Amino acid sequence: MNIAYRNVRRRPVRTAVLLVLTALLSLAVCGGTLLVSGLQKGLGSLEARLGADIMVVPYEARTKSNLESIVLQGNPGYFYMDNSRYEKIRGLDGIGQISAQFYLASASSGCCSIPVQIIGFDPETDFTVLPWLKRSYDGNLQAGDIVVGNDLNAFPGDTLTFYGIDCHVAAKLDKTGTYYDSAVFTNIDTIQQLIGSSLDKGMNDFAGTDPQKVVSTVLINVAEGYSPEEVMNDINIHVKKVKAVQTKEMISGISRSLQGTSDVIGVLIAAVWVLGLVILLLAFTMSVNERKREFAVLRVIGASQGKLASIVMQEALLTGLCGSVLGTGLALVGMLGFRTAVSEQIGLPFLLPGAGQTALLAVMSILAVLLAGILAAAVCAYRISRVDTALILRGDNG
Amino acid sequence: MNLTAKALMKEFPRKSGSANCFTVLQPLDLTIDAGKLTVLMGRSGSGKSTLLNILGGLLRPTDGKVLAGEADLYEMPDKALSAFRNRHIGIIPQGQTALYSLTVEENILLPVTLTGKADDAAKQRVQTLAKALEITALLGCYPAELSGGELRRMAIARALLPQPEILLADEPTSDLDEETTQLVLRILKEAAAQGSAVLMVTHDPCAKEFADILLSMRNGVIAADAE
Numbered sequence: 001m002n003i004a005y006r007n008v009r010r011r012p013v014r015t016a017v018l019l020v021l022t023a024l025l026s027l028a029v030c031g032g033t034l035l036v037s038g039l040q041k042g043l044g045s046l047e048a049r050l051g052a053d054i055m056v057v058p059y060e061a062r063t064k065s066n067l068e069s070i071v072l073q074g075n076p077g078y079f080y081m082d083n084s085r086y087e088k089i090r091g092l093d094g095i096g097q098i099s100a101q102f103y104l105a106s107a108s109s110g111c112c113s114i115p116v117q118i119i120g121f122d123p124e125t126d127f128t129v130l131p132w133l134k135r136s137y138d139g140n141l142q143a144g145d146i147v148v149g150n151d152l153n154a155f156p157g158d159t160l161t162f163y164g165i166d167c168h169v170a171a172k173l174d175k176t177g178t179y180y181d182s183a184v185f186t187n188i189d190t191i192q193q194l195i196g197s198s199l200d201k202g203m204n205d206f207a208g209t210d211p212q213k214v215v216s217t218v219l220i221n222v223a224e225g226y227s228p229e230e231v232m233n234d235i236n237i238h239v240k241k242v243k244a245v246q247t248k249e250m251i252s253g254i255s256r257s258l259q260g261t262s263d264v265i266g267v268l269i270a271a272v273w274v275l276g277l278v279i280l281l282l283a284f285t286m287s288v289n290e291r292k293r294e295f296a297v298l299r300v301i302g303a304s305q306g307k308l309a310s311i312v313m314q315e316a317l318l319t320g321l322c323g324s325v326l327g328t329g330l331a332l333v334g335m336l337g338f339r340t341a342v343s344e345q346i347g348l349p350f351l352l353p354g355a356g357q358t359a360l361l362a363v364m365s366i367l368a369v370l371l372a373g374i375l376a377a378a379v380c381a382y383r384i385s386r387v388d389t390a391l392i393l394r395g396d397n398g
Numbered sequence: 399m400n401l402t403a404k405a406l407m408k409e410f411p412r413k414s415g416s417a418n419c420f421t422v423l424q425p426l427d428l429t430i431d432a433g434k435l436t437v438l439m440g441r442s443g444s445g446k447s448t449l450l451n452i453l454g455g456l457l458r459p460t461d462g463k464v465l466a467g468e469a470d471l472y473e474m475p476d477k478a479l480s481a482f483r484n485r486h487i488g489i490i491p492q493g494q495t496a497l498y499s500l501t502v503e504e505n506i507l508l509p510v511t512l513t514g515k516a517d518d519a520a521k522q523r524v525q526t527l528a529k530a531l532e533i534t535a536l537l538g539c540y541p542a543e544l545s546g547g548e549l550r551r552m553a554i555a556r557a558l559l560p561q562p563e564i565l566l567a568d569e570p571t572s573d574l575d576e577e578t579t580q581l582v583l584r585i586l587k588e589a590a591a592q593g594s595a596v597l598m599v600t601h602d603p604c605a606k607e608f609a610d611i612l613l614s615m616r617n618g619v620i621a622a623d624a625e
């Protein structure tokens with residue numbers, strides 16, 4: 001028979017209060033850290049995926065909200081500009097690498113299997129998609145081949161139909177936490193075929209557009225000795241009806257707002273911790289105070305000061321362990337189960353750490369809450385171990 | 399094992415931390431003999447419980463020493479004194495002293511549970527004590543389900559479980575009916591007859607007829623004979 005275990009088991013209300021408190025603490029630390037980490041990792045992944053110094057889009061897609069909606073959040077959409085602008089940009093000074101991409105949003109009607117953003121790239125010039133694509137697919141995409149993002153419910157060997165054209169799924173990409181996870185990639189030939197078919201079916205606003213003569217974006221890495229800013233300004237001055245933006249600047253804007261969000265979450269976690277610690281200390285103190293006579297009885301039958309402290313500490317360990325495992329479990333289930341919803345809600349890329357890192361974080365969170373519980377209990381254990389047994393046991397008779 | 403107090407004195411500060419003190423026990427010498435039931439009577443506030451707590455190693459005296467056999471209780475560090483109390487001194491405190499999260503049986507077993515010796519022999523002894531104290535049917539109950547008298551008998555069984563050489567009982571018959579009082583006094587007398595040094599502090603005049611040695615206390619001073 002373990003006295004601490006019996007005390008915890010047979011005082012359900014007190015135990016439940018302590019369990020809820022410790023669970024809340026671990027939920028705050030584990031959930032909050034996962035949230036901040038997921039946001040930072042998602043943004044880092046996006047930065048790595050964009051991989052270009054400058055992005056040039058048609059002037060009608062220039063507004064920040066429009067760009068962010070399509071490029072950062074992956075909302076299906078499309079815009080086109082004449083191919084000649086790509087050629088003109090390529091001729092400017094300071095251009096190192098340059099490649100065009102083609103966007104097409106599939107429709108949700110019967111002609112398409114799923115509504116997604118389809119991105120076409122030129123394997124000859126691409127420097128943003130291919131390096132990452134090669135991690136999961138080392139072949140060459142043939143006409144009609146597509147590669148699907150990790151979130152899409154399609155697998156290698158499947159066939160997806162877009163605008164009446166059957167496309168063969170050649171590979172599925174690793175998780176990135178960015179809009180790439182819900183996009184489909186293909187080469188120029190295939191995307192031009194799809195754009196043509198969408199125009200034929202009257203399902204594209206750009207009627208009269210020749211798919212052979214348009215691009216959606218131009219991605220640029222500046223040549224050595226040039227700054228992205230001066231090349232961007234050069235493009236904006238010399239090429240009509242386009243808008244050049246620095247991708248890293250676009251991300252750093254989000255980065256700044258993300259930092260603010262992280263700070264707020266950090267402050268909230270700290271507040272929950274301070275409040276939780278105070279409440280834990282109060283809960284342990286109240287619990288120990290109401291049992292002073294029981295502790296005095298234990299002293300009478302031969303429990304040392306150390307033994308009393310050990311009983312209080314064991315109770316704190318038991319409730320702390322159960323509560324922190326519960327809270328950390330809830331945080332993990334919440335974050336893993338609702339990461340897509342979280343990403344959609346905050347409108348930013350969200351990529352949770354890998355299994356190993358998440359497990360480490362869970363263990364750290366459990367340990368941190370255990371430590372907090374032990375610290376709170378230690379104060380009470382010290383007090384109770386020095387309780388005046390005779391004074392407590394003395395009744396009115398002297 | 400005899401329990402001996404030498405030049406024992408106790409003062410309490412009038413206020414916490416104050417140097418202004420009042421004397422509860424005047425310097426006294428006392429021996430509780432093994433094999434005898436010593437009954438100490440006296441009015442409320444006379445210092446009986448204070449003396450009992452000091453003799454049990456629960457309250458450090460202002461001056462003097464307490465010897466259990468050859469062992470000086472207040473020369474021992476807390477851990478050793480606690481272990482000594484667990485093994486050699488049974489104390490029946492005033493009032494209710496149950497642990498409400500444990501059953502009656504678990505409460506009685508506490509002294510051996512603390513030392514990890516709650517074996518079958520200890521459980522058998524619980525049955526014997528429970529039978530003698532007429533609480534066998536209550537062993538599986540929780541303290542909240544017991545009357546005051548039943549709780550008192552549970553506390554007596556707990557104090558007797560380790561077969562202590564010294565037994566200190568503080569008002570063990572208060573609030574008990576006459577029949578239960580007689581039962582408790584017989585049990586204490588039996589403990590003395592089996593060799594324990596038993597000190598009982600009480601108001602109860604019924605205790606006189608069971609006493610081997612009868613003492614009285616007034617204003618912190620012990621007189622040899624209550625009569």
